[in-house]
Amino acid sequence: MRLDNPIITRELRGSLRGNRAIWAYTGYALALGAVFAWAWTSARPVDIDALLGNARPAFASTFVGYWVTSQVLLLVAAVTLRGAGSFAREREQQALDSLYAAQRNPSGVIFGQVGAALVAAVPLFILGLPFYAAAWLLGGVYPSEYAAVLALLPVCVLLAAVAAVGCSLYARTTGQALVLACGVSLLIGLGGAIVSIAAQHTPTESPSRSYLPVVLWAALALLGVALAWADILGRRIALTTDGTVAWRPRAWWLLAVITIAIAMRSRSMELVEPLVVLGGLGLVALMVLLGGEDLGRTPTRWWQIWRHAPASAPAFLVVLAGVAAALSGPMFDGLHWPHPIPNSLIVALACVLWGQWLHLVLGRQTTAALLTGAGALFLLIIYGGTGAAAFPIAAAVCGGLLLGLRVYTDRQTSAPPANPR
Amino acid sequence: MLDLVGLTKVYGDLTAVSDLNLHLDPGDVFGFIGPNGAGKTTTIKMLATLLRPTAGDALVNGVSIVTQPEQVRGLIGYMPDTFGVYDDVKVWEYLDFFAAAYRLPRERRGPVIEEVLELTDLTSKREAFVEELSRGMKQRLCLAKTLLHDPPLLLLDEPASGLDPRARLELRDLLRGLQRSGKTIFISSHILSELADVCTKVGIIEAGRLVAAGTTEEIIAAAGLTRTLAITATAGLELIEPLLAGRHGVQDVVVDFAAHTARIGFAGTLDDVPDLLLTLLQGGVKVTGAVEGASDLEGLFLRLTRGQVA
């Protein structure tokens, strides 16, 4: 595959020019090395048992706990800084019109900007690989931990890139985009860091895989948020340019298949995790919603949830949060019906239908989605209260931020701007 | 080549562009003139598929800007009125960026870039950084960018603003060259003199409405406007006024004895000029030179627009 996206090419040319980039990379590699060396020396002397894999050396937990966490945060910061500058900076430079007029296909612009933001992270990731290899040689880090980290990093980075580019598309100035993007990325980075810590084995624990479904589910939920962003951005850009193109990433369906496959695999391993199954179902429903038709043309019935996209998408993210929370145990015993699966389904269905009904009655996407979100959060408070609710809550906060942003920009764009001269 | 059919754009309760109808043939250079805020940029942005018309449509080679904007983008070269360039990018890289955006095949990009650099006289600046170019060079670079995919229609929004007189002349030559190569050019401006001798057709827009459109000749005739004939003569200047007094169409005569010149204002066509001169020569005026100032766009502009736009 030849990379022929002009925006990515331009980014590469710009960033590879001069010494700035090479010094930054060197500094980064040195910093990684310093953290690694610190973890290494703090675990001395090397335990022969550990090297043979019989016991877990102190080094491994430090490595997974601090090193991976700091890499997640660094990569997220790098793509956030680049992504936040993308559209906002071009708008400030008044270069956006020329770009739109030259592009036959609006989604090329968005892919290019996200890709250009990711370009910043790729060398950073590659520079980290030798350290992973060294940690492997030193022993004590479980393959599953590597797998979790390698799944987690790209997801967090992709999510941060998409979120930052999104903020950039909506914000009026680069500064504003930067503040918004950093806010969103902080959540993503913290989410990633929490997952990386959760992925750790504790020495007392016998090697068990029970954390894996949770990690995967969280990763998929994060990816779901990322794709929801991408979808909404796609629509936004289509509207900016000509209002007729609808960008519908079919990758959604691929994600659905993967989710279901993971759920089935957990079952066959007799590790039935209701979270995984329901998370998968939720994501499928989310995809159906996002792949739907635009409102308009023919009248939509309130139960035709697939036609209400994308208004229902952020609401559905919150619904996912509700489902997860419902499974996590009661805050008020009296309200809790101790059957997690039907419970979650009821919560989810109630939220979706309520959201659709509101959307139709109010005729306003944003208000309906906000009210649905509020309802779902109410259920979350009733059913939540345990640690497992952390990720859905993070997702819900992202959704909330997105909605706030939409309301804000809708207000900004509906007011007539001052006379250009 | 380009047909505007009832093209309209409404912002809230402001009608920025109202029911424009226009037809351009291949090779036409259309001067789109109007005061600030008349709706020129809005019209051009609609044609460039950056704004969606509220009503109406425009067809570029028969392709609709409303239903097939993606095809239209391949047929137009759009130069915005204000534009920025990227930092950290060289002139040829900037052009390569747009060539890729226009999906030119990789192996054709190099030769095409050389060609447009040559055309816009930027070859010597090939390796310069874009942000270091002077204003006029940036303007030329932006024009070069719009030529990359060899579009049959160029939409130029005030391409001469901010240029010095020499650069303006060069731009005019460049536009003539492009016209000769068969391109249709839609060019907006409020600097009238820059358009006077390049344009084959002129449209005057005010408050979103096209108040006059057609060839310069047609507009002058339709508006009953004054044509001016500037004359230099070594003797007999005092005879001009009596000779032309009462002659049909002659509106005023201004004689400057010190400079040996006279300006005759008359309503009519170009064909009236020889008759007029003959009358003067036979009457004993020693005419040594005569210049017909047909394209008095300035006067046209001031008469047709009444400053309705704030």
Ligand SMILES: Nc1ncnc2c1ncn2[C@@H]1O[C@H](COP(=O)(O)OP(=O)(O)OP(=O)(O)O)[C@@H](O)[C@H]1O
């Ligand atoms: N995005 C917008 N929202 C609301 N009104 C707008 C918008 N853009 C332009 N207008 C209004 O539309 C009218 C036409 O503007 P336009 O920019 O097309 O004028 P113009 O002829 O290009 O003027 P100039 O010579 O100053 O460039 C103006 O009254 C302007 O205030």
Ligand SMILES: [Mg+2]
């Ligand atoms: Mg303008």
